Each structure stands twice: as structure tokens, then as C-alpha cells.
Amino acid sequence: MKQIHVELGNDSYEIYIENGLLDRAGNYIRSLTKAETVAIITDSTLEPLYGKRLERSLQQAGFRTGCIVIPAGEAYKNANQLLDIYQKLSDLGITRSDMIITFGGGVVGDLGGFAAATFLRGVPFVQIATSIIAQVDSSVGGKVAIDLPSGKNQAGAFYQPKAVLIDPDLLQTLPERFVRDGLGEVIKYGCIRDAGLFSLMETLDEHSITSHWDEIIETCCRIKADVVEHDVYDMGERMILNFGHTIGHAIERLYGFGHYTHGEGVAIGMALLTARTEALGLTEAGTARRLVDILKRYHLPYTVDASADDLLPYIGHDKKKRGSHMTLIILNRIGSCRLLPVELADLSTYITGGTPS
Ligand SMILES: NC(=O)c1ccc[n+]([C@@H]2O[C@H](COP(=O)([O-])OP(=O)(O)OC[C@H]3O[C@@H](n4cnc5c(N)ncnc54)[C@H](O)[C@@H]3O)[C@@H](O)[C@H]2O)c1
Ligand SMILES: O=C(O)C(=O)C[C@@H](O)[C@H](O)[C@H](O)COP(=O)(O)O
Ligand SMILES: [Zn+2]
Numbered sequence: 001m002k003q004i005h006v007e008l009g010n011d012s013y014e015i016y017i018e019n020g021l022l023d024r025a026g027n028y029i030r031s032l033t034k035a036e037t038v039a040i041i042t043d044s045t046l047e048p049l050y051g052k053r054l055e056r057s058l059q060q061a062g063f064r065t066g067c068i069v070i071p072a073g074e075a076y077k078n079a080n081q082l083l084d085i086y087q088k089l090s091d092l093g094i095t096r097s098d099m100i101i102t103f104g105g106g107v108v109g110d111l112g113g114f115a116a117a118t119f120l121r122g123v124p125f126v127q128i129a130t131s132i133i134a135q136v137d138s139s140v141g142g143k144v145a146i147d148l149p150s151g152k153n154q155a156g157a158f159y160q161p162k163a164v165l166i167d168p169d170l171l172q173t174l175p176e177r178f179v180r181d182g183l184g185e186v187i188k189y190g191c192i193r194d195a196g197l198f199s200l201m202e203t204l205d206e207h208s209i210t211s212h213w214d215e216i217i218e219t220c221c222r223i224k225a226d227v228v229e230h231d232v233y234d235m236g237e238r239m240i241l242n243f244g245h246t247i248g249h250a251i252e253r254l255y256g257f258g259h260y261t262h263g264e265g266v267a268i269g270m271a272l273l274t275a276r277t278e279a280l281g282l283t284e285a286g287t288a289r290r291l292v293d294i295l296k297r298y299h300l301p302y303t304v305d306a307s308a309d310d311l312l313p314y315i316g317h318d319k320k321k322r323g324s325h326m327t328l329i330i331l332n333r334i335g336s337c338r339l340l341p342v343e344l345a346d347l348s349t350y351i352t353g354g355t356p357s
Pocket of ligand 3: 185
């Protein structure tokens with residue numbers, strides 16, 4: 001069992017990474033709370049696969065359980081589903097001394113976490129992360145949100161979980177497309193902070209990487225915990241976790257949520273921006289090539305059939321926009337990045353669609 005502490009004062013918590021953890025989740029959660037009732041928020045793919053196992057573990061630990069199932073996919077990370085969850089939490093009689101568990105990928109974690117943050121002005125919650133994106137990124141750090149017609153994650157909160165439970169065994173049922181999707185975020189971690197992780201991924205492929213999940217999940221969670229501990233409210237350093245997201249989020253919104261997965265959008269965003277910053281002499285020569293090569297290796301996209309003019313209206317809603325400037329995250333080289341404040345009028349120098357060039 002691996003345990004990573006996230007030090008955030010009164011909001012501190014532990015990340016537990018352990019194969020088979022799902023069946024022991026009840027005991028872990030019992031050690032955190034005297035709650036009578038636990039509301040599980042999950043999706044329509046996960047509930048039939050694992051719902052009974054999770055409920056059994058919770059009931060054995062003395063909890064009364066209720067399960068709220070949302071339709072699977074990014075298209076449902078929205079206000080309608082949020083209202084539906086509020087109603088069901090109310091029907092279950094959830095109080096502030098009870099507990100919510102988000103059991104799923106990043107969509108369930110973000111949407112269910114936002115419900116936890118806002119229902120009764122806040123009910124404690126635990127993230128049980130089931131996809132690669134959730135196990136390496138979204139379950140840690142307390143960003144919870146829903147999408148709005150104006151763009152990704154446009155309504156949300158910073159609301160930390162009481163614990164994060166990660167069972168890498170669950171990845172065995174994750175569909176291939178979402179394995180690749182998650183690798184988009186793992187490649188991001190290599191780019192921004194860990195040249196060794198990036199090099200390791202250059203020696204593996206989508207099959208051999210499966211025997212490295214524990215190591216990769218731990219590495220990414222440690223980076224994320226460290227970044228979040230320094231800047232929980234995303235005022236500066238935390239923005240590095242947004243590398244590739246400015247263009248990526250605009251692509252997700254432009255094509256309709258769910259057409260491109262989040263990791264696919266981030267992959268294209270990293271490739272396009274890095275090609276541009278390398279051409280401008282801001283990024284070490286050869287970096288964009290290595291990035292495109294690793295995206296090809298894991299069958300991730302790096303081009304988009306859209307222009308800068310298509311993307312710029314959505315980029316205008318990015319949360320890194322402050323007044324008349326936007327902060328971009330650019331690579332110095334693989335493993336090292338920096339924040340680059342750019343006047344909005346100059347954004348088109350950096351933002352492109354099409355193919356990295
Ligand atoms: N809050 C954050 O810090 C943060 C970080 C990264 C991404 N995100 C958000 O996360 C979302 C993407 O996450 P995602 O890729 O996990 O999406 P997701 O939750 O939609 O999961 C992807 C698909 O895989 C299925 N699935 C998940 N785990 C499974 C398992 N073990 N077995 C079988 N099927 C499984 C889901 O049902 C879904 O169909 C986006 O909305 C993104 O914005 C948030
Ligand atoms: O935790 C963060 O901070 C991140 O930026 C992690 C990202 O991978 C994640 O996609 C996040 O939800 C994006 O946040 P947003 O503030 O751009 O909506
Ligand atoms: Zn992301």
C-alpha cells in the first residue's frame with residue numbers, strides 16, 4: 001500500500017493506492033467518519049461493474065448506503081445532472097454529518113464533488129478514483145466543477161475530499177480509448193515536471209505500460225500533491241497543471257463535450273502550443289518533435305481540423321484570463337515549464353489550430 005499525504009492545514013488528507021482496495025473501502029472510510037449514511041455517486045458504466053462490491057464493503061463497515069447513478073460521459077457533467085443529484089441526496093436524507101462518495105472517473109469526481117461542495121453548503125466527501133485520469137489527476141486537489149454552454153468547468157469550487165482511494169486493479173476494465181485519454185495527462189506530468197517519467201514512457205507502449213501503473217500513479221499523485229500544497233487556489237504555480245488545457249478545453253467545447261475526450265484535447269493542445277513556442281525560440285529545439293512522437297506512440301491525436309479563429313472565442317472563457325492578459329503554460333524543455341503572461345491582443349501569436357508546425 002502506498003500512502004501520500006496532502007498537507008493543506010485543516011483540509012489535509014491522505015491518498016491511498018492499493019490493489020484490491022475497493023473491497024476494503026468501507027473500513028478506510030469508517031476510520032474517517034461516524035456517518036450513518038453514505039451516498040455513492042457513480043455512473044451507468046461503473047455501477048453494474050462494481051456497485052455491489054462497494055456497497056457490501058460499506059455495509060460491512062456499518063454504513064447505510066444509497067446509490068445515485070448518472071449517465072456515463074462528459075456530456076452529462078452539467079447543471080441538469082447536478083440538480084438531479086441534489087434531489088436524490090435530499091431523498092436519501094443526507095445531512096452534513098453523513099458522507100458522499102464519488103466512485104468513478106473524472107466526470108463523476110468533478111460533478112459529484114461539486115454536488116458535495118454545495119449540497120447543504122457542504123457535505124464531506126471521499127473520492128474513489130476508477131479511471132487513469134482520476135487516479136493520476138482529477139481526484140486530488142479539490143477542483144470540482146460542471147461544464148456550462150460557455151465552456152469547460154465554468155461553474156465549480158475548490159473543495160477538498162477527506163481522502164482519495166485508488167485501486168489500480170479497477171483499470172483492467174477501463175476501455176482502451178480512456179486508457180489513452182488518461183495517458184494524455186500522464187504525458188503532461190512528464191512535460192511539466194518529470195523528464196524521467198517522460199523518458200520512461202518513451203521506452204514503453206500502451207501494452208507494456210500496464211505493468212507500471214502503480215509507479216506512474218504514485219509519481220503523478222506526488223507531483224500533483226506538491227503543486228497543490230504550494231498554491232491550492234490556482235493563483236500561480238498550480239497553473240502549470242493546465243499545460244495544454246487552454247487549447248484542449250476550447251477543442252472539447254467547440255466539438256461538443258464528449259466528442260474529444262479531455263486527454264485527447266490536452267494532447268492536441270500540448271502539441272500545438274509547443275510547436276509554436278519552439279518556433280518562437282521560447283522552448284528548447286527538438287521538444288515539439290519528442291512530444292508529437294510520444295503522442296503517436298500512445299495513439300493520441302496531435303492535430304485538429306479547426307483554426308485559431310474557431311478556437312479563440314472559447315479560449316476567451318479560460319480561467320487563466322485575468323483583466324487584459326491570459327497566462328499560458330509553456331515548456332522550457334521536457335520536464336520543465338514556466339508561466340507566460342500574454343496580452344489578450346497577442347494571443348493569436350501563440351494559439352493555432354491545424355497541425356503542429
Ligand atoms: N478536477 C480535476 O483536477 C480534473 C483533472 C483532470 C481531468 N478532470 C476532468 O475529468 C474528466 C475526464 O475524466 P475521465 O477520463 O475519467 O472521464 P469519465 O469519468 O467520463 O470516465 C471515462 C469513461 O470510462 C468509464 N470508466 C471509468 N472508470 C472505469 C473502470 N474502472 N472500468 C470501466 N469503465 C470505467 C466511465 O464510465 C466513462 O465512460 C473531464 O471532465 C475533465 O475535465 C478534472
Ligand atoms: O488541478 C488543476 O489545477 C488542473 O489544472 C488539473 C487539470 O488536469 C484539470 O483538467 C482541471 O480540471 C482543469 O482546471 P480548470 O481550472 O482549467 O478548469
Ligand atoms: Zn486536465
